[in-house]
Amino acid sequence: MxxxxxxxxxxxxxxxxxxxxxxxxxxxxxxxxxxxxxxxxxxxxxxxxxxxxxxxxxxxxxxxxxxxxxxxxxxxxxxxxxxxxxxxxxxxxxxxxxxxxxxxxxxxxxxxxxxxxxxxxxxxxxxxxxxxxxxxxxxxxxxxxxxxxxxxxxxxxxxxxxxxxxxxxxxxxVDEQRFRPARPDEEARGVLPAGFAGPDDLVIGTVGRLELVKDQATLVRAFIALVREDPARGARLRLVLIGDGSQRTRLGALVDAAGLGAQVWFAGSRDDVPACLRALDLFVLPSLGEGISNTILEAMASGLAVVATEVGGNGELVVAGETGALVPRDDTQALAAALRGYLADSALARTQGAAARSRIEAEFxxxxxxxxxxxxxxxxxxxxxx
Incomplete structure (x- = not known):
């Protein structure tokens, strides 16, 4: 050459x-x-x-x-x-x-x-x-x-x-320098709206186009179910949806109908996705179909446990029980059950998130x-x- x-x-x-x-x-x-x-x-x-x-x-x-x-x-x-x-x-x-x-x-x-x-x-x-x-x-x-x-x-x-x-x-x-865990002296949640989440809240988030194939609607429904079944614990839950697309109005209507607008942030398209990921405690990818998901890799590199649908190459990235959990696609109950485990055990997301970061450094x-x-x-x- x-x-x-x-x-x-x-x-x-x-x-x-x-x-x-x-x-x-x-x-x-x-x-x-x-x-x-x-x-x-x-x-x-x-x-x-x-x-x-x-x-x-x-x-x-x-x-x-x-x-x-x-x-x-x-x-x-x-x-x-x-x-x-x-x-x-x-x-x-x-x-x-x-x-x-x-x-x-x-x-x-x-x-x-x-x-x-x-x-x-x-x-x-x-x-x-x-x-x-x-x-x-x-x-x-x-x-x-x-x-x-x-x-x-x-x-x-x-x-x-x-x-x-x-x-x-x-x-x-994935660029493991750009996508990294929050440093101990870093105010990671500063990117969230003022007053949106306190130190004891569990912030669940996803990144992706708001389109049917990404199926954020199932995540929203699972979130609503968790808040309703145990209002005391549910008050600690927050949901962040990063991205924009044709399903924005539909998703907003689901949240508004449940009266949970104060606990859900529609962040829109963002240029600071690495900082947004560092503000989360848990990442969810509810897609109906995937190849090898960049957003899963970015979340893992950011030190986050990942709950993903068992489609496409997601199972090649997420090691169930070690770096996160895998659930059937289009299954609100299964997704809610997986999220319930992280709400009940506050250390689980941190432990699996650290394992996810190590997996990125070794293989991706x-x-x-x-x-x-x-x-x-x-x-x-x-x-x-x-």
């Missing part, structure tokens, strides 16, 4: 905005050693300028302005962009961008990678025939697959028929993730191209 003109990787994503997939991409770009690779991003449908500002390297970012529905012109715009950029590698991510493997092939891109990061909200069990057909149809165009969990790797191998040697499972990493450092991506890219460039 020429030191003064390293190979270019074009990353194709649906939209450059707040999200776990997008955070992982930004981390990969920012942590790639200088002179190793250049990067560019082609977003099919929008670029958030505030999120784009998180990229610390000189990177071309283009919005291809996909129109609603079937936009056949998108294929031409992608082809033209790739002909101009002439990348060594194109890396698409998730089903929304898989079809862009075709214009990449037609544009003469020699090496093509596809990442599977998690479940589609319309196909949580990967059973929809149309989606399966699409993945099989585009399989010959993809040189290497990067699933983020063992479960997704098994799906590609068994259901899509991808050869094992083309599958490279890479779990997300950001440097390990970046090194594994670079190994895949290096391996492709070392082999025969088209």
């Amino acid at each position: 020429a030191e003064n003109n390293p190979p270019l990787i074009v990353h194709v994503i649906h939209r450059l905005a707040v999200g776990g997939l997008e955070n992982g991409l930004v981390n990969l770009i920012n942590r790639t050693p200088e002179g190793r690779y250049r990067h560019a991003i082609l977003a099919l449908e929008g670029v958030d300028p505030d999120f784009r500002a998180r990229i610390e390297r000189p990177v071309e970012v283009h919005d291809l302005a996909k129109r609603p529905g079937q936009d056949l012109g998108l294929y031409l715009r992608m082809w033209r962009a790739l002909r101009r950029l002439r990348p060594a590698i194109v890396h698409t991510r998730n089903l929304a961008t898989l079809e862009m493997q075709l214009p990449a092939r037609l544009a003469g891109v020699a090496h093509r990678v596809h990442g599977e990061h998690g479940r589609d909200v319309h196909d949580l069990d990967n059973t929809r025939r149309r989606y399966r057909w699409l993945r099989r149809a585009f399989r010959p165009l993809v040189d290497a697959y990067i699933p983020l969990s063992r479960e997704l790797a098994d799906y590609l191998r068994v259901d899509i028929g991808v050869a094992p040697e083309r599958i490279h499972t890479i779990r997300n990493g 450092g950001l440097g390990t993730m970046v090194a594994r991506y670079l190994e895949v890219y290096d391996g492709l460039l070392a082999g025969p191209g088209e």
